[in-house]
Amino acid sequence: MRWAIIGLAAVLTAGASHAADDSLTARGNEPSWRLDVSAAGIDFEAPGLGLTFKAPVAARDVQDGRPRFIAEAGGERLEATVIEQPCADTMTGMPFPTGVEVSYAGRTFQGCGGEIMSAIEGGWRVIRLGGSLVPEGVMVTIEFGKEGRVSGRSGCNRFSGGYTLTGEGLSFGPLRVTRMACPEPQMETEQRFLDLIQKVSRATPGENRQLRLMAGDEQAMVLDRAD
Known part of the structure; x- marks a missing residue:
């Protein structure tokens, strides 16, 4: 299954704050997963693993120079780190502006972020x-x-x-x-x-x-x- 990246809007800045003006949508594979961050909160799912996570608030900060979304709900924590360098689709090789790394439930999920148009x-x-x-x-x-x-x-x-x-x-x-x-x-x-x-x-x-x-x-x- 090909990953497809739909959107990353706004430049993330240092200092934790509510991410009401930021949005991030990413998909990955092996295993298949999807992440959505918006003013409504954060939503993650990996259907093949039976994993879902929802939180009404996503904070943001910068760790080791990398922008990061953070959310907690039901005693669980999810982190989504934006890797600010070009990223390639694993199946087609098509370019996207950034990488995305999601840490949740003891696993790390890797994919891309941003709109393909902004990469070229x-x-x-x-x-x-x-x-x-x-x-x-x-x-x-x-x-x-x-x-x-x-x-x-x-x-x-x-x-x-x-x-x-x-x-x-x-x-x-x-x-x-x-x-x-x-x-x-x-x-x-x-x-x-x-x-x-x-x-x-x-x-x-x-x-x-x-x-x-x-x-x-x-x-x-x-x-x-x-x-």
């Missing part, structure tokens, strides 16, 4: 195409906008079009490209980029908060956050 939205610089570095002096960029729009520089020209993002995968197209001619290696790089972007089927976190775009099991390109 914004500007990226393409640093690798396949296994090769983009040549020095050639600019290839991707800007993920809202409502499924994408744009950027393809090495020589500019491109724009649409993309489809789900918890299962990522795809591009159709794309429109301007028609300016450039010297090599810009044109060669552009053609490779345009060929590869059409083959992308999913994304996954890379090293140092980079993003890898995959064509099946093959790496299509590696992206680094634009300055």
Whole structure:
């Protein structure tokens, strides 16, 4: 069963307080579990283990630099820690902004947190195409906008079009490209980029908060956050 992460809103701050303005929803597997934190309190269940927990109040604090939700009810305690680094779905590899670790009933449950869109939205610089570095002096960029729009520089020209993002995968197209001619290696790089972007089927976190775009099991390109 695939994990799916639905939402994480608000930046958590130090000092315990009622989490009325924060919400967190996460799911995990092996075993299957779900956590919901909202102004109404905290709700956790792991159906396969027969575990449920509900509390009307969730406090928050920061431990070892990590935001944490805490709740107690019926003599039991639940802690949900937000790990502020990119997290990958175990089945698809799709990226999410944060990890989530839930401690309850003597067990630790691990999953992801945040909306998938926030993990990729914004500007990226393409640093690798396949296994090769983009040549020095050639600019290839991707800007993920809202409502499924994408744009950027393809090495020589500019491109724009649409993309489809789900918890299962990522795809591009159709794309429109301007028609300016450039010297090599810009044109060669552009053609490779345009060929590869059409083959992308999913994304996954890379090293140092980079993003890898995959064509099946093959790496299509590696992206680094634009300055």
